[in-house]
Amino acid sequence: MIREAIIADKQQINNLGLKLNSNYDKLFKLEDILKEDYAKILVYEKENKILGFIHVNIFLDDSMDIMNIIVDRKYQRQKIGTKLIEYLLTSNDIKKMTLEVRASNNKAISFYKSLGFKIVHVREKYYGNEDGYLMVKEV
Ligand SMILES: CC(C)(COP(=O)(O)OP(=O)(O)OC[C@H]1O[C@@H](n2cnc3c(N)ncnc32)[C@H](O)[C@@H]1OP(=O)(O)O)[C@@H](O)C(=O)NCCC(=O)NCCS
Known part of the structure; x- marks a missing residue:
């Protein structure tokens, strides 16, 4: 539940x-x-x-x-x-969903893509040495 x-x-x-x-x-x-x-x-x-x-x-x-x-x-x-x-x-x-995910988190990126999220922006070095992806889904 x-x-x-x-x-x-x-x-x-x-x-x-x-x-x-x-x-x-x-x-x-x-x-x-x-x-x-x-x-x-x-x-x-x-x-x-x-x-x-x-x-x-x-x-x-x-x-x-x-x-x-x-x-x-x-x-x-x-x-x-x-x-x-x-x-x-x-x-x-x-109407709109957004999130930030580490570029290395392939599992989560696949999950979000399966739900229709798209990477719209790369935030360079957002997590220290690692990029962050801004993902968006328009509902
Ligand atoms: C990301 C997370 C929440 C997904 O939860 P989940 O309940 O396992 O996901 P679902 O079962 O609903 O998956 C739906 C679809 O997403 C994709 N997907 C999910 N996990 C995946 C994986 N490990 N590898 C590839 N694709 C994956 C698949 O397309 C899957 O459909 P399918 O199983 O029919 O192929 C889970 O992996 C998790 O807790 N990860 C660790 C925490 C984390 O990284 N959170 C995100 C922070 S931004």
């Missing part, structure tokens, strides 16, 4: 985030994010276990920036990521 995150999800969300970024729990504080009216975090839960989550910011009602999306490695390629994005699209009147 997909639902909005609550503060009690903090540990499970952090555990997923920390697998990707060892500073995740310092960079993103769930209690602060949940207070922002433009921010949304959805979790994909099965049998009380969070298998994935997405964190987005929604601006001007119809523009959505994906801050993060992570699916537990054991459950990847089961369309959980796709379902999280589709859920946001059906529950909000979104």
Whole structure:
């Protein structure tokens, strides 16, 4: 099931985030994010276990920036990521989605391309030595 995150999800969300970024729990504080009216975090839960989550910011009602999306490695390629994005699209009147991704993150780039995102800009050395791709999907 997909639902909005609550503060009690903090540990499970952090555990997923920390697998990707060892500073995740310092960079993103769930209690602060949940207070922002433009921010949304959805979790994909099965049998009380969070298998994935997405964190987005929604601006001007119809523009959505994906801050993060992570699916537990054991459950990847089961369309959980796709379902999280589709859920946001059906529950909000979104016209445009944007995100920033490391140029080396081929897995995520393939994922976003499968959903119709296109690389529209290369931000050189955006991640230290690494370029960042700005990807956009017009809905
Ligand atoms: C990117 C991520 C969220 C995708 O989630 P997912 O639930 O595994 O993705 P889905 O099952 O919905 O994949 C949909 C399609 O995306 C593409 N795709 C997804 N993972 C892929 C991979 N490892 N290699 C190539 N294509 C991939 C495929 O076209 C896939 O469809 P298919 O399985 O029918 O071929 C997941 O790989 C992840 O958590 N990665 C680590 C975190 C990360 O990098 N997040 C992005 C930060 S910008």
